[in-house]
Amino acid sequence: MMIETIIGLLAAILTTSAFIPQAAKVIKTKQTKDISLFMYVIFVVGLILWLTYGILLINLPIIIANIFSLIFASIILYLKIKYK
Amino acid sequence: MMIETIIGLLAAILTTSAFIPQAAKVIKTKQTKDISLFMYVIFVVGLILWLTYGILLINLPIIIANIFSLIFASIILYLKIKYK
Numbered sequence: 573m574m575i576e577t578i579i580g581l582l583a584a585i586l587t588t589s590a591f592i593p594q595a596a597k598v599i600k601t602k603q604t605k606d607i608s609l610f611m612y613v614i615f616v617v618g619l620i621l622w623l624t625y626g627i628l629l630i631n632l633p634i635i636i637a638n639i640f641s642l643i644f645a646s647i648i649l650y651l652k653i654k655y656k
Numbered sequence: 657m658m659i660e661t662i663i664g665l666l667a668a669i670l671t672t673s674a675f676i677p678q679a680a681k682v683i684k685t686k687q688t689k690d691i692s693l694f695m696y697v698i699f700v701v702g703l704i705l706w707l708t709y710g711i712l713l714i715n716l717p718i719i720i721a722n723i724f725s726l727i728f729a730s731i732i733l734y735l736k737i738k739y740k
Binding site: 575576582583585587588589590592593594596601604605606607610611615618619621625 | 694
């Protein structure tokens, strides 16, 4: 595997899984006061567009990375609205 | 411009600019208790790898999108550490 591909895969894993500790923190504490609602609304819409882009291009890495990001970001957005 | 390109560009603009309202909120309130430190540490490392990937591939959209994401996410990370 080329070094670029390894760096790209690692980058995708990190920027996707980064949302797991934030989701876990909100689930645990039920506190979302300092989290921006607008950030997660804009981010979730953006991820839906990334997913659409991946589907239109039939690009599996883009599809998979954005499905996971969308799951984690949607959990945070849902809890932000729930615990508002 | 093809519809995929427009959707991809819009997706990149949204997932990049999503961090602006979060950065603005933290700058305004100086409150970061509910924000996950681990999320922003992992995310910033991931963005540095995305930027490296873009530079290695000489892919300007990846480079530009990740420079902006890196600026906004780094501001949030810096303030999270500062106001901890």
